[in-house]
Amino acid sequence: MKKTGTNLNRISEFQELISREVGSFCRALKARPARLYEPLSYVLSLEGKRVRPVLTLMACDLFDADVSRALQPALGLELFHNFSLIHDDIMDNAPLRRSKPTVHEKWSTAVALLSGDAMLVKAYQLMSSCANLQVLELFSEMALAVCEGQQLDMDFEKLKTVSIAEYLQMIELKTATLIAACLKTGALIAGARAEDAKRIFEFGKNIGIAFQLQDDILDTYGEEEKFGKQKGGDIIANKKTFLLLKALELSGLNAYKKEELELWMNATAANAREKVEAVTGIFDSLNIRDLAVAEMLKFYNKGIGYLNEIPASEEKMNNLKVLVGGLIKREK
Amino acid sequence: MKKTGTNLNRISEFQELISREVGSFCRALKARPARLYEPLSYVLSLEGKRVRPVLTLMACDLFDADVSRALQPALGLELFHNFSLIHDDIMDNAPLRRSKPTVHEKWSTAVALLSGDAMLVKAYQLMSSCANLQVLELFSEMALAVCEGQQLDMDFEKLKTVSIAEYLQMIELKTATLIAACLKTGALIAGARAEDAKRIFEFGKNIGIAFQLQDDILDTYGEEEKFGKQKGGDIIANKKTFLLLKALELSGLNAYKKEELELWMNATAANAREKVEAVTGIFDSLNIRDLAVAEMLKFYNKGIGYLNEIPASEEKMNNLKVLVGGLIKREK
Numbered sequence: 274m275k276k277t278g279t280n281l282n283r284i285s286e287f288q289e290l291i292s293r294e295v296g297s298f299c300r301a302l303k304a305r306p307a308r309l310y311e312p313l314s315y316v317l318s319l320e321g322k323r324v325r326p327v328l329t330l331m332a333c334d335l336f337d338a339d340v341s342r343a344l345q346p347a348l349g350l351e352l353f354h355n356f357s358l359i360h361d362d363i364m365d366n367a368p369l370r371r372s373k374p375t376v377h378e379k380w381s382t383a384v385a386l387l388s389g390d391a392m393l394v395k396a397y398q399l400m401s402s403c404a405n406l407q408v409l410e411l412f413s414e415m416a417l418a419v420c421e422g423q424q425l426d427m428d429f430e431k432l433k434t435v436s437i438a439e440y441l442q443m444i445e446l447k448t449a450t451l452i453a454a455c456l457k458t459g460a461l462i463a464g465a466r467a468e469d470a471k472r473i474f475e476f477g478k479n480i481g482i483a484f485q486l487q488d489d490i491l492d493t494y495g496e497e498e499k500f501g502k503q504k505g506g507d508i509i510a511n512k513k514t515f516l517l518l519k520a521l522e523l524s525g526l527n528a529y530k531k532e533e534l535e536l537w538m539n540a541t542a543a544n545a546r547e548k549v550e551a552v553t554g555i556f557d558s559l560n561i562r563d564l565a566v567a568e569m570l571k572f573y574n575k576g577i578g579y580l581n582e583i584p585a586s587e588e589k590m591n592n593l594k595v596l597v598g599g600l601i602k603r604e605k
Numbered sequence: 606m607k608k609t610g611t612n613l614n615r616i617s618e619f620q621e622l623i624s625r626e627v628g629s630f631c632r633a634l635k636a637r638p639a640r641l642y643e644p645l646s647y648v649l650s651l652e653g654k655r656v657r658p659v660l661t662l663m664a665c666d667l668f669d670a671d672v673s674r675a676l677q678p679a680l681g682l683e684l685f686h687n688f689s690l691i692h693d694d695i696m697d698n699a700p701l702r703r704s705k706p707t708v709h710e711k712w713s714t715a716v717a718l719l720s721g722d723a724m725l726v727k728a729y730q731l732m733s734s735c736a737n738l739q740v741l742e743l744f745s746e747m748a749l750a751v752c753e754g755q756q757l758d759m760d761f762e763k764l765k766t767v768s769i770a771e772y773l774q775m776i777e778l779k780t781a782t783l784i785a786a787c788l789k790t791g792a793l794i795a796g797a798r799a800e801d802a803k804r805i806f807e808f809g810k811n812i813g814i815a816f817q818l819q820d821d822i823l824d825t826y827g828e829e830e831k832f833g834k835q836k837g838g839d840i841i842a843n844k845k846t847f848l849l850l851k852a853l854e855l856s857g858l859n860a861y862k863k864e865e866l867e868l869w870m871n872a873t874a875a876n877a878r879e880k881v882e883a884v885t886g887i888f889d890s891l892n893i894r895d896l897a898v899a900e901m902l903k904f905y906n907k908g909i910g911y912l913n914e915i916p917a918s919e920e921k922m923n924n925l926k927v928l929v930g931g932l933i934k935r936e937k
Contacts, residue, residue, distance in 0.1 A: 306756040364715040383696040391752040424638040
């Protein structure tokens with residue numbers, strides 16, 4: 274990978290295009306009913322990097338089409354992402370999103386529910402604007418996959434454990450399919466060949482899984498000040514991440530270690546810092562971090578393999594590699 | 606209007622077509638995640654008359670097209686209606702729908718929220734199946750109108766009073782636009798001329814408003830055993846219906862009557878039956894029932910006027926008139 278300076282310029286050029294599109298969208302929103310439309314501008318103003326719509330533009334660019342044709346659908350995908358955050362935050366009782374109050378906290382659950390619905394409809398309007406039925410079909414399939422993933426995630430909370438395979442399937446549905454669909458949408462709009470559209474979808478799916486695994490790793494092993502979240506939040510909440518599930522799997526071979534891990538999981542009154550330290554200690558003794566990084570890299574490399582099969586200019590390929598490389602290496 | 610027997614046969618033929626389509630849809634649903642897809646079959650099994658999708662088929666038939674072409678979009682509109690009921694029931698904390706537990710009561714709020722989202726996506730899939738961008742555009746506009754109407758309805762609950770004009774605008778958005786869109790969808794699929802598609806939309810919009818006004822009237826003046834709901838439920842809940850708003854408007858001319866009405870509205874601990882009787886008495890003294898019936902008939906006749914402008918066979922026009930006449934005259 275060369276010309277990183279140029280690649281970064283291209284990425285910020287696309288980010289700028291999306292920001293302007295988000296701005297126009299927000300200015301064009303109806304003023305009334307205020308409690309239906311204000312939450313849309315509020316949520317859209319919180320998002321920073323616009324990774325998903327930028328991926329759509331980059332995929333369109335990869336197949337040498339004018340990216341302006343992909344702008345409206347790219348915005349539609351950004352709206353879908355934000356819609357799913359609004360509704361997920363209701364279901365997860367989350368008080369904050371990007372350090373700001375969530376919509377249901379700032380207004381009410383009813384407002385968050387209904388403005389989320391309106392946002393999904395607005396997303397469909399933007400997806401329909403390119404008059405490409407394949408794009409619409411892909412969007413609906415992706416949306417159902419995201420709903421399925423969120424339901425599985427909630428189902429998993431009630432189970433004692435789930436297999437690594439089930440966990441990977443869940444994050445594929447909940448997180449990776451959207452990344453994959455963003456890329457494929459750009460390819461479809463650019464009129465890419467079916468096999469290349471499939472390759473870029475597989476690239477996105479594998480990168481998306483790697484991205485979520487990296488998220489799991491950073492929650493426990495990230496640098497707190499850079500990551501901007503409470504370190505070990507997943508451990509405190511007993512969240513069934515790759516790390517915990519792998520530890521539960523491996524500690525099955527060691528009755529004492531398994532008992533210790535389960536003791537901490539059941540210790541609802543435990544001191545948070547103490548619990549994070551103890552569980553991280555168990556993870557370390559089982560070499561969980563390295564195993565998770567290896568798993569993450571396995572998906573990352575598999576994704577890059579699909580990308581490399583696409584016949585496209587090296588420079589444009591590198592734009593995509595720089596962007597997804599940044600996502601995986603991110604510490605905040 | 607003649608040949609009512611034949612008309613009713615046509616209506617039940619269309620109802621039967623929709624029922625079969627609903628059945629196939631439910632059988633084709635994925636089994637997992639169960640908590641995502643089971644609520645869809647549950648809710649679809651509660652609805653009886655399938656008024657909205659039948660209207661789509663009738664509009665398609667009115668313009669002499671094969672109704673089988675409208676079946677998938679008609680089902681999409683039925684799904685949209687049910688999606689909005691699931692989400693409205695969460696917002697209104699409603700425990701029952703058609704005498705059965707609502708989805709959020711039977712499962713949970715999270716399940717109702719997410720399965721509602723999935724139902725909206727499934728509705729879009731069905732709407733897209735006819736590959737008609739005008740149909741999709743109409744659907745999204747209608748969906749936003751329904752969201753706006755629901756938000757206004759919730760906003761109104763917090764206001765001391767609202768004008769009759771504001772109330773009519775709200776029910777147009779929340780209830781009438783869907784009826785209008787169901788009819789126009791059938792017309793668009795049949796390839797009706799733009800002016801006729803507009804006429805059938807206006808027919809539906811006015812009939813939809815009349816339908817909601819009739820609902821308001823029946824809640825207070827319907828025969829309890831036929832209507833199947835607690836009589837006076839709106840009065841007990843101080844719901845801002847046409848009846849209450851008209852009474853508040855007219856009692857402005859009579860300080861004593863206005864005070865009496867407001868006293869009952871503030872009487873949170875009042876005996877329900879006593880409150881219903883007293884408020885109905887005030888309504889009667891202000892001639893509210895006749896005024897409401899007159900308003901309802903004004904919209905009904907305006908709607909029929911639009912229908913009569915459409916050049917179509919008398920028999921097919923009568924099918925529609927028999928169906929909407931039944932909706933307005935319904936006592937249950």
